[in-house]
Amino acid sequence: MSVFDLSVTDALLSTTRAVRKRLDLERPVPNEIIRDCLELSLQAPSGSNKQGWRWIVVTDAGMRERLAEIYRKGAGSYLEDGYQEAKSSGAAQDIRVFDSARYLSDRLGEVPVHVIPCIEMDTDPAENPELLWPSLMGSILPAVWSFQLALRARGLGSTLTTLHLCYADEAAALLNIPDNIKQVGLLPVAYTKGTDFKPAKRRPLDELLHWNGW
Numbered sequence: 001m002s003v004f005d006l007s008v009t010d011a012l013l014s015t016t017r018a019v020r021k022r023l024d025l026e027r028p029v030p031n032e033i034i035r036d037c038l039e040l041s042l043q044a045p046s047g048s049n050k051q052g053w054r055w056i057v058v059t060d061a062g063m064r065e066r067l068a069e070i071y072r073k074g075a076g077s078y079l080e081d082g083y084q085e086a087k088s089s090g091a092a093q094d095i096r097v098f099d100s101a102r103y104l105s106d107r108l109g110e111v112p113v114h115v116i117p118c119i120e121m122d123t124d125p126a127e128n129p130e131l132l133w134p135s136l137m138g139s140i141l142p143a144v145w146s147f148q149l150a151l152r153a154r155g156l157g158s159t160l161t162t163l164h165l166c167y168a169d170e171a172a173a174l175l176n177i178p179d180n181i182k183q184v185g186l187l188p189v190a191y192t193k194g195t196d197f198k199p200a201k202r203r204p205l206d207e208l209l210h211w212n213g214w
């Protein structure tokens with residue numbers, strides 16, 4: 001006996017994709033849906049239950065365009081180079097990822113909602129990097145994923161992106177983010193065009209799994 005309907009939970013967990021080309025740029029997203037999904041994300045774990053997560057939701061069109069410019073500056077030639085490299089090596093999955101990432105980069109400003117997850121820095125990770133970096137990132141990224149799963153369950157999609165962080169200080173200035181708050185990404189959020197996403201091809205588990213030591 002399963003606690004939850006496994007056909008539903010497994011489908012949610014295995015089909016929540018990085019959505020870029022299938023983001024519906026025309027359909028407005030009600031603030032309430034973003035609030036509901038963020039409310040659920042707050043059930044995620046955080047180190048010492050500090051709940052240092054912070055969320056900046058950007059709906060203002062001018063600000064989204066500015067963030068998109070910062071993102072494209074951060075990307076530089078990375079996405080185009082990646083696409084050309086994937087094409088010459090013929091790696092089908094990489095071609096799709098870089099093609100889709102180029103598409104998102106070009107249209108990021110048009111995605112109706114940008115969500116910037118942040119974490120409060122109450123210690124300097126340099127003091128004990130082995131412990132503190134995993135603790136900090138581990139205290140926000142589970143919440144980010146919960147947010148993405150909650151979106152998917154409601155017919156919306158997103159992608160965790162990080163390229164704007166190359167110029168995180170410019171985004172911080174734009175959004176008035178205090179010095180002790182660290183941005184960890186930018187999630188473009190929209191309804192998806194259709195909801196029929198599929199599990200992706202991944203490396204075989206047995207190549208990655210070690211029992212009782214490496």
Ligand SMILES: Cc1cc2nc3c(=O)[nH]c(=O)nc-3n(C[C@H](O)[C@H](O)[C@H](O)COP(=O)(O)O)c2cc1C
Pocket residue numbers: 016017018019097100101104159160161162163164200
């Ligand atoms: C830490 C991290 C950073 C990422 N940064 C970007 C990014 O800057 N831009 C982008 O388009 N996708 C970004 N992605 C999305 C990945 O490309 C995506 O998760 C991966 O290709 C798997 O996609 P799939 O789950 O749809 O198979 C990032 C993902 C992670 C986990």
